[in-house]
Amino acid sequence: MxxxxxxxxxxxxxxxxxxxxxxHMELGERIPFWSPHLQFVYYENSGAxxxxxxxxxxxxxxxxVVFVAAVFYYRRQGxxxxxxxxxASGFLVGGALGNAIDRVVxxxxxxxxxxxxxxxxxxLADLAINAGAILIAVYLLVDHFGHKAARSGxxxxx
Numbered sequence: 001m002x003x004x005x006x007x008x009x010x011x012x013x014x015x016x017x018x019x020x021x022x023x024h025m026e027l028g029e030r031i032p033f034w035s036p037h038l039q040f041v042y043y044e045n046s047g048a049x050x051x052x053x054x055x056x057x058x059x060x061x062x063x064x065v066v067f068v069a070a071v072f073y074y075r076r077q078g079x080x081x082x083x084x085x086x087x088a089s090g091f092l093v094g095g096a097l098g099n100a101i102d103r104v105v106x107x108x109x110x111x112x113x114x115x116x117x118x119x120x121x122x123x124l125a126d127l128a129i130n131a132g133a134i135l136i137a138v139y140l141l142v143d144h145f146g147h148k149a150a151r152s153g154x155x156x157x158x
Contacts, residue, residue: 002086003075003093010094014124015101018110025112039114043121046108058107064100068093084139091132098125 025031025042032039071089074080080089102109102125111121 006090014098088135095128
């Protein structure tokens with residue numbers, strides 16, 4: 001249930017934010033919000049991260065669909081279990097779908113968040129993907145140290 005809740009929430013909030021940007025800002029417009037930490041800058045990206053592969057965004061929507069299908073497959077197989085992995089996969093799927101919707105409908109992704117002076121321009125789907133990746137890293141660390149502690153406890157009993 002957590003997986004579906006997060007996935008749907010990410011897609012809805014991401015698409016709503018992008019709609020607000022497209023309808024209330026001019027392309028290239030910059031709005032200082034919490035300068036220098038956060039600015040809104042309306043940008044359309046027809047490529048991938050850091051504006052790489054411009055014009056090839058449609059291929060990334062295919063990758064997103066394959067990724068989402070893989071997550072559903074592994075969930076059905078019982079390989080994605082527990083709240084940490086459910087949340088992580090929810091953020092990843094929601095972010096992938098949020099950007100895939102843009103690529104299919106608009107043939108580009110709406111970006112609008114700039115953090116600091118050196119960062120790229122992101123959107124909420126990108127942040128969700130980053131959150132999912134961080135949660136997977138946390139899960140792997142917890143799992144690793146949990147197994148290590150269990151092995152250490154078994155050695156002490158022997």
